[in-house]
Amino acid sequence: MTNHEHTEHTGSMKAYIIGFILSIILTIIPLLLVLNHMMAKTSLTVSILIAAVLQFAIQLFFFMHIREGDGPRYNAMALILGLVFAVTIVFGAIWIMDFNYVVQ
Structure with a gap:
C-alpha cells in the first residue's frame, strides 16, 4: 500500500x-x-x-x-469548457436579441 x-x-x-x-x-x-x-x-x-x-x-x-495542483489539469479543462459554453450562450442570446426586429 x-x-x-x-x-x-x-x-x-x-x-x-x-x-x-x-x-x-x-x-x-x-x-x-x-x-x-x-x-x-x-x-x-x-x-x-x-x-x-x-x-x-x-x-x-x-x-x-x-x-x-499536481498532475493533469482537469479543473482547467473543465473551466475552459465552461467558458466556451458561457460565451456561446451570451453571444447567441445577443445575436437573437439583435435580429429580433427582423421577425416582428
Whole structure:
C-alpha cells in the first residue's frame, strides 16, 4: 500500500487581502461610471465587461487557486469548457436579441 500525502491548498493572508482589495476596486469602478454617467453607452458597456473579466481572473487566481495542483489539469479543462459554453450562450442570446426586429 502506498502512503499518499494530502496537501491542503492554502493561500497567504497577504494574497487574500490583495485579492479582496482588487475585487472591491473592480466593483466600485463600474458602479461609479454608471452612477455618474461618465461614458457613452457603448464605451460604458465595454468598460463594464473588461472589469468583469478582470474580476473573474482575480477570483480564479487569488481565491480559487487555479495555479495550484499536481498532475493533469482537469479543473482547467473543465473551466475552459465552461467558458466556451458561457460565451456561446451570451453571444447567441445577443445575436437573437439583435435580429429580433427582423421577425416582428
